[in-house]
Amino acid sequence: MNKALLALIVAPLFALSAANVVAEDAADASAETINEFTEMCVNWAKDDEVSNEDLYAYVLKCVNDELKSEGYKAVSAVKI
Numbered sequence: 001m002n003k004a005l006l007a008l009i010v011a012p013l014f015a016l017s018a019a020n021v022v023a024e025d026a027a028d029a030s031a032e033t034i035n036e037f038t039e040m041c042v043n044w045a046k047d048d049e050v051s052n053e054d055l056y057a058y059v060l061k062c063v064n065d066e067l068k069s070e071g072y073k074a075v076s077a078v079k080i
Helices: 002-025 031-047 052-069
Strands: none
Touching: 031 052
């Protein structure tokens, strides 16, 4: 019983530390890559009929999702 409880406590800590190692190993994306993802995300926003007030947040999240999926670090801002 004690081993099971210990495993439940320790397992999430290992998962968090592994995620931090992966995040630290991520590379910065080139400006060209960020611009390509931004353009793609703006087009998706138009297809999804995203309002102008929600456009920036939508595009930033979209770009960061695409960067993450390609192994790059997230960005804090995009130019629309």
